Amino acid sequence: MSKQATAWECIELIRHKDRPTAADYIPMIFEDFIELHGDRCYGDDAAILGGIAKFDRKPVTVIAQLKGRNLEENKKSNFAMPHPEGYRKALRLMKQAEKFGRPVICLVDTPGAFCGIGAEERGQHEAVAKNLMEMMRLRVPVVSVVMGEGGSGGALALAVCDHLAMMQNAVYSVISPRGFASILWKDASREKEAANLIRITAKDLVELGVCDGVIAEPSGGAHKNPALTAEAIGTYLHHVLPKLIEKPIDNLLQTRYIKFRKIGVFQE
Amino acid sequence: MLEDLFHKVKSRVMVTTPDADAHISIPRDIMFKCPRCQKAEFMDQFEQVGKVCPHCGYHARLRAGERLEITVDEDSFIELDGDLKSLNPIRFPGYEEKIAKLQKDTGLTEAIVTGTCRIEGEACVIGVMDSHFMMASMGSVVGEKITRAFEYAQEHRLPVILFTASGGARMQEGIVSLMQMAKTSGAVANHSDAGLLYISVLTDPTTGGVAASFASLGDIVLAEPKVLIGFAGRRVIEDTIRQRLPDDFQSAEFFLEHGFVDRIVERSRMRDTLGKLLRMHRREEGML
Numbered sequence: 001m002s003k004q005a006t007a008w009e010c011i012e013l014i015r016h017k018d019r020p021t022a023a024d025y026i027p028m029i030f031e032d033f034i035e036l037h038g039d040r041c042y043g044d045d046a047a048i049l050g051g052i053a054k055f056d057r058k059p060v061t062v063i064a065q066l067k068g069r070n071l072e073e074n075k076k077s078n079f080a081m082p083h084p085e086g087y088r089k090a091l092r093l094m095k096q097a098e099k100f101g102r103p104v105i106c107l108v109d110t111p112g113a114f115c116g117i118g119a120e121e122r123g124q125h126e127a128v129a130k131n132l133m134e135m136m137r138l139r140v141p142v143v144s145v146v147m148g149e150g151g152s153g154g155a156l157a158l159a160v161c162d163h164l165a166m167m168q169n170a171v172y173s174v175i176s177p178r179g180f181a182s183i184l185w186k187d188a189s190r191e192k193e194a195a196n197l198i199r200i201t202a203k204d205l206v207e208l209g210v211c212d213g214v215i216a217e218p219s220g221g222a223h224k225n226p227a228l229t230a231e232a233i234g235t236y237l238h239h240v241l242p243k244l245i246e247k248p249i250d251n252l253l254q255t256r257y258i259k260f261r262k263i264g265v266f267q268e
Numbered sequence: 269m270l271e272d273l274f275h276k277v278k279s280r281v282m283v284t285t286p287d288a289d290a291h292i293s294i295p296r297d298i299m300f301k302c303p304r305c306q307k308a309e310f311m312d313q314f315e316q317v318g319k320v321c322p323h324c325g326y327h328a329r330l331r332a333g334e335r336l337e338i339t340v341d342e343d344s345f346i347e348l349d350g351d352l353k354s355l356n357p358i359r360f361p362g363y364e365e366k367i368a369k370l371q372k373d374t375g376l377t378e379a380i381v382t383g384t385c386r387i388e389g390e391a392c393v394i395g396v397m398d399s400h401f402m403m404a405s406m407g408s409v410v411g412e413k414i415t416r417a418f419e420y421a422q423e424h425r426l427p428v429i430l431f432t433a434s435g436g437a438r439m440q441e442g443i444v445s446l447m448q449m450a451k452t453s454g455a456v457a458n459h460s461d462a463g464l465l466y467i468s469v470l471t472d473p474t475t476g477g478v479a480a481s482f483a484s485l486g487d488i489v490l491a492e493p494k495v496l497i498g499f500a501g502r503r504v505i506e507d508t509i510r511q512r513l514p515d516d517f518q519s520a521e522f523f524l525e526h527g528f529v530d531r532i533v534e535r536s537r538m539r540d541t542l543g544k545l546l547r548m549h550r551r552e553e554g555m556l
């Protein structure tokens with residue numbers, strides 16, 4: 001593993017035009033991926049790519065936020081910014097996984113949940129909230145991997161899990177550094193300064209007790225060798241999943257609650 | 269405890285009255301000038317009706333102590349976890365100073381007050397967020413107090429009523445604030461799985477990470493009239509779509525129409541409504 005880049009270097013790496021997306025990784029990590037569409041309620045959101053696949057010869061449910069590899073793909077997937085129907089599709093697939101007893105693997109990569117008229121009308125706040133609550137009590141193991149951008153509540157809605165991993169150059173934050181600088185300092189141009197201040201790298205999040213493990217990227221970033229990166233992700237999941245599957249489910253759920261329950265810094 | 273909450277900051281700021289071409293200045297603690305209809309009212313009369321404008325029905329934001337006073341039975345409130353105070357998880361410059369100043373100015377330790385109380389005789393756990401404290405943003409203390417409130421209620425088999433207000437997650441606490449959304453939602457899930465009632469009352473404003481977590485997870489979601497609710501900030505949306513939004517966008521009425529609020533309840537009817545709902549969810553009232 002190369003040495004930890006600064007937050008700003010990470011942001012430049014994950015914004016690289018050749019950074020692999022979920023569409024690149026899924027065929028390399030999983031076998032026989034079958035995509036499933038729609039939230040059974042309003043529509044199908046292309047910002048969320050979900051379906052069933054095999055991992056280590058066993059069925060799993062895979063749910064990913066999908067960035068485009070070019071402008072055309074990005075227009076279709078809305079730059080991986082889901083609408084409420086995207087989060088509801090994700091939840092539908094999770095409940096399906098629960099019914100059939102297969103683990104859920106979420107690949108998180110979003111600037112955030114979409115901010116727009118339709119998103120508000122269809123209850124973006126409720127869709128995110130519902131996922132947080134339902135994921136907390138989902139009776140199958142959930143592993144989430146932050147692949148690139150972990151943008152606030154829109155990322156968390158796929159990351160209430162038993163094990164949170166981050167790619168070495170991924171970032172995960174409550175607000176984008178740009179938003180942070182713009183709101184707290186009224187100066188969006190101080191984005192870079194904010195990025196390095198607000199602790200958003202994988203290393204930061206391990207130290208803050210939020211992230212459970214870091215997946216190494218090739219020197220220079222994942223795009224330098226997508227196949228090798230995919231292999232690293234596969235190996236990581238192969239290591240983590242069996243331990244979660246072994247645990248009695250009530251024990252797993254209690255551990256999941258405590259994992260989040262204990263995060264917080266205060267005095268009494 | 270309550271007396272502390274009522275610690276008022278009397279600011280003799282001079283304001284201009286609505287019909288004052290002559291710029292007559294009136295101290296703010298004698299007159300209330302409605303920001304919506306611009307009409308003026310004597311402050312003591314305005315306070316007597318729970319800070320609702322008698323001319324247009326505007327519901328002014330309340331302090332936590334004021335909310336408790338008009339909601340709970342007299343002398344029934346016992347505060348929980350009142351001594352929890354924020355630290356600085358990501359060592360954000362100036363955060364401790366900002367908290368200390370707000371504590372001094374508001375008389376609150378943090379942006380939420382929680383406790384047990386009775387409403388029309390019905391025992392429950394109550395939480396009131398106070399937008400005067402850093403726009404009631406959710407950091408570690410808010411998240412922890414809400415979580416403990418649900419855990420306490422679960423242990424004692426009590427319903428929970430939360431008056432929510434918030435600008436969202438507390439950015440100064442970085443990722444730790446985001447995680448409070450998951451933590452509080454988990455606490456709601458456990459309380460709910462125990463078959464217990466949770467009523468959230470959305471007050472002005474309930475947005476961002478609080479709207480996108482426990483505030484939306486009530487068995488029953490009430491809202492005060494015309495309050496601002498929503499995931500994204502208005503400006504963020506306007507910048508994204510490059511057009512101006514209608515004035516009632518993201519109002520309680522907007523979300524009632526779209527199916528995300530059960531009922532809009534005026535402040536004068538809130539206590540009565542909560543009392544009725546609590547009574548109807550008593551164990552012994554159930555037919556099955």
Ligand SMILES: [Zn+2]
Nearest residue numbers: 302305321324
């Ligand atoms: Zn008025």
